[in-house]
Amino acid sequence: MKTITLIHHLGRLSGRMQAPGNLWLEMWRAAKPVVAWRQKRLFDDTKEAEKILHTFSSLRPAQIATLLLPAVFHASVHRLLEELPSTTQLPDANSNCRAAIAKIVQIARNYPLELQQYEDLLPMLQLVECHLAQFNSLRCRMINYENWETVDDFVTRLLIDKNVSLPGGSHCPAGNALLKALESLHKKDASSRLPPPVKKEFILRTMAHRPGNGSTSSCQKMYCSVDEDSIRLAGAWTQDILFH
Template identity: 35%
Template sequence: MALIQTGDPLYLPITQDPVPKTEDQLEEDAQVMMQLGTDKYASEMRARMMSASLLSDMESFKAANPGAVLEDFIRWYSPRDWIDDEGVDEWGQGKGHLSPRMMITDNPWSTTWASAQPVPAHRQKRLFDDTREAEKALHYLCSKRIGQVAQLLLPTLTHAALYTLSLQKQEALPSLPDVAQSILNKLQYATKPIHQKLQLYEEITRDIESVEALVAQVNSLQHKLGGNNDSKEFTSFLIQLMRGKEVSVPDGSRGDIGARITTMFRDAQKAAHMMTSVSNINKDTINAEDSRYKVFPEPSCKEFILRAIIPRPSPSSTPQPQRLYVCLKRDHIRLAGFFSEDTTFL
C-alpha cells in the first residue's frame, strides 16, 4: 500500500499496547456505555471515552508516515470503513472512498485526526500507567476491612479447592468427575457478577465439603481394608460399602479383607482393656493376656430366625412358609412369629 497523496510506501507504526482490563472493569465499562443512552450526546461521550487509544494510534501513524491523510489511516486501522471503487490511482493502487459514517461533519475520527501530532509511541504519554494502577489497587485494599479482603479471595480459594478435588482419581467414586463439573458450572456462575453473592459460595463450599468427605472415606477404607489391593473385586466391595448397605465380605474371615477387619477388632479390644499402654510387661505375659480376650467384643444381643415350609393345619394342606424371630438380651426376650395356614380344603 502507498500513501494516497505522496505515493510513498505505507509503514506500519509501532503502537502502544492496549490497556489491560480485568473482567469486572470491562463489565463496569459496559454498564456505563449502556447508561449513557442512544442520543447524540451519548455518542459523543462514548467517542471521548474511546479516543485515548485512537489518538495514540493516530500519532504513531503520523510519525511513521509523514504526509499521510485520514484516508490512509482508515485503510490500515478500519478497513471496513474504506469502500473500494473501480480503477486505479496514479500510484497503481485501487481507488476508494470513506464510508458514510466517516464523512459526517466533525465526527470523532476526523476531529481526533486533526488534533493528533506526529509523535512516536515511545515518546507518548503511557496509556497504561502501571505505577498509578498499582497505587490504586493498594489504596483499594487499604480501604477495605479484613473480612472484605477475605471475600476477594473466595473465587481463587474455591477454584483451588475444586482443582484439588478434580485431581482425585477414585474408581470407587465413578461419578466424581461429573460432580466436580457441576460444581464448576455453579462456580462460574458465582464468579460472574461484580458484587459477590455469599450464599452461592456457601452452597459451593457445602458441595465441595460433602464430596471431600466421600473421598476421605474411600481413602480411609482403602487404606484400612485393602492396602495395595486394586482388584475389581475390592473396588466393587468399596462401592457397595459406600452405598450404606450390608455387604458380604469376600471369602469371609479367611480372606484378606476379613483378616484386616478381625485385626481392627482385636486392636480395639486391646485398647478397651488398656493393653496397648502396658510397657513394663514382657512379651510372654502380653501374649498370655491377649489370649484371655476374644477377637470380637461381647454382643449386646443375639438374634435368631427360624424358617420352615410345612403344611398347616393338617398334613394334607398345601406347604406354607413359616417364620419365627427371636431376640435375646440380658434383661428380656422377644419373639415374633409369622405363620400361614391352608384353609381351603378340596
C-alpha cells in the same frame, strides 16, 4: 498466450467526507506527525495500577477475605481432586467437584459477592471430603492385613452399596481383612486402661442474689463426694447483709 490484467483499487473517502469545510478533513490536513514515544498515552497503566493498589490498601480484613473466597474455594476443589484416588471413582465425587467449580465461576462474576452463595457450596464439598475420608480409612485398615489388587473396588462398593457380597466368606482376602479389622476395633489395650475410680467428687459454683432479688449477687458453692459406701454433701452460702 494469456494476458493478465492487474486492477488496483485505491481506497478513498466518501463524497460526504470530501465536501469542502468538512471538520474531519481539515483536522487531518492540519495534524502534524509525532513519533510514538512522544505521543500522550491514551491509557496510563501505571496510574490505573496505582488506583487499584490504593483501593486494596483501604479495604478492611473482612473485605479482603471476601475477595479471596473464589480463589480459596478453587484451591479447595483442586486439593480434593488431587486427593481422589485415580484407580476408582468415589460416589458423586467428580460430578460434585465439577458442579462446584461451575458454581464458583458463576458466583465470582457477580458483584458484590454474596457469602450465602458460598455457604451453599460447603455441603457439596463436605460430602466429597467425607467420602474420601471414609475411603482412605477403610482402605488403610484392610491394606495392612491383605494386599490384593481389588481392594479399591471393594472399598468403593462398601461406600456405595453398603451391603457387599463376599465370595468365599471369611476365607477370601476381603473377608479375612474385614475380620482382622473388626478384631482390632474391639481389641482392648490393658496397659492404657486406668483402674476404676475409688471416689468421685463434684463441685458446683454459681452467683446468686440472696436473700432477695434486689440483693447484690454473691458466691454460692456446693460440694458432693460419692464413694462405694456413702454420699457427702456440703454447701457454702453467702448473702448480702447490706441491702436486703
